[in-house]
Amino acid sequence: MSYKIPMGPFHPALEEPYKLDMICEGETVVDAKLHIGFNFRGIEHLAETRNYVQVIALMERVCGICSNIHTLTLCQAMEQLTGLKPPPRALYIRVVMAELERLHSHVLWAGIACKLMGFKTMFMTCFALREKVMDVLQAISGNRVNYSMNRIGGVNRDIPDPLALLPVIDQLEREIVRTVIPILTTSVTARSRCAGIGILTREKAVSCGVVGPTARASGLPQDLRRAAPYAAYSELEFDVPVETAGDVRARLLVRALEILESCRILRQALAKMPPGEFHAEDTKLVFTAGTAVSRVEAPRGEVMYSVSWKENSRNPSRVHVRTPTFANMPAIRWMVAGARLADTPLIQASIDPCYSCTDR
Amino acid sequence: MTVLDSIAAKLGTAEPWVQKGGVSWLDPCPLNVRNLAKAMNALNARFVTITAYQLPAGEGFRLEYHWDLDGQMLGFPYRLSGNSIESIYDLCEAADWIEREVHEGFAVDFLGRDYEPLLLRPGDKLGVNLREEVVR
Secondary structure, eight states: OEEEEEEOSSOTTTOOOOEEEEEEETTEEEEEEEEOOTTOOOHHHHHTTSOTTHHHHHHTTSOSSSHHHHHHHHHHHHHHHHTOOOOHHHHHHHHHHHHHHHHHHHHHHHHHHHHHHTOHHHHHHHHHHHHHHHHHHHHHHSOSSOOOOEETTEESSOOSOGGGGHHHHHHHHHHIIIIIHHHHHHOHHHHHHHTTOSOOOHHHHHHHTOOHHHHHTTTOOOOHHHHSOOTTGGGSOOOOOOOSSOSHHHHHHHHHHHHHHHHHHHHHHHHHOOOSOSBOOOOOOOOOSEEEEEEEEETTEEEEEEEEEOTTOSSEEEEEEEOHHHHHGGGHHHHHTTOBGGGHHHHHHTTOOOHHHHHO | OOHHHHHHHHHTOOOOOEEETTEEEOSSOSSOHHHHHHHHHHTTOEEEEEEEEEOGGGOOEEEEEEEEETTEEEEEEEEESSSEEEOOTTTOGGGHHHHHHHHHHHOOEEETOOOOOOOSSSSSOSSOSSOHHHHO
């Protein structure tokens, strides 16, 4: 006999609102339906009432974790409409902020995953490390969450002495390599909770159009930093980690390896940062009428902004945001099918979902 | 022949691609959305999203279908004089949620599919979130 178990509309671990109705037979999930939109804020709608300065501050609030990525994507789109090009130093600073944000996001996710596995010591360890990443972000931007770094034509704040950050990155990497990665990849607890569960096959990953670490853990080597480089990524060397198992462990491994790649990118970006201005000259902005699309590889995957402007307007006429979780979440239905009920919170968390982004 | 030209040839059109705003646009697209989805699937392109616009003065809607091919963004705009267009959900699973979102936000009907509410807003009226008359 099958029965329905509703999980939500408040996720038991991620503490955000969405609902998963699972059809179970015994302890096994046979199908699931997802419901979102409990926190719909109408941000796209609100963006049409904001001018080109205000809209940056607004879109920074789409997500509380990857706030910098949203302003970066938006500013890149608006730069196409204004023709304003950021100077080279600004492009490097954008890379530094984006990779620090990826570190912060991945370490935070690792902490929450550990909590779901019942590994509370590691949760505390990960969050202590995350604090150190956030300290760096705060030292650069003055802020811990909404950094206000991006502007049309560059960034708002310089990194006056980039080389001074190198020892901090080294220390962070040492701690992550010494504690987080070995425990997450080799401990019996992590292995038993993650290996072979929540499988998303390569075929299903293609069919669902998943992005980011979720796609890369199912064998799809897609990464916009490589496929369609933006900011200064074309000048930096890095690998795109790919795993093929498609299970929770593969998603964990991809993120663990990405942490190391982020440290590698950060070291290069800080060492190679060119001198000069960090934003284009202040001038009256003139937007050409039309639509510009920008995409960025956020910690969770591809973010896309489609921004439209009407002639002589100070406000965008349309801002459409396609967030990575919006692309990844429908795949949860296939990941939980056949799983044990007790594994489903971890499976859901393994895509690193952001309901704030999804609902907008 | 460039990659884009070869795609255009496969789509059966001589229309030139227009590079604008970070997207290679094919406007007008000679195929309907379903045949476009089949052609994009055959090319192993990845569906990204649909961006919907309400046109002024009751002129209908404009839907822009975005596909990614090896990092290149391809755009295919469709102008709707009414409020309906064929669904591609059965051909492209990734289009499910965005079709539902556009349905709820703009009351555009994607023909040939059922909807479950995404619960983007309370109540049972469609097209209240992003419609012009609400904005102005």
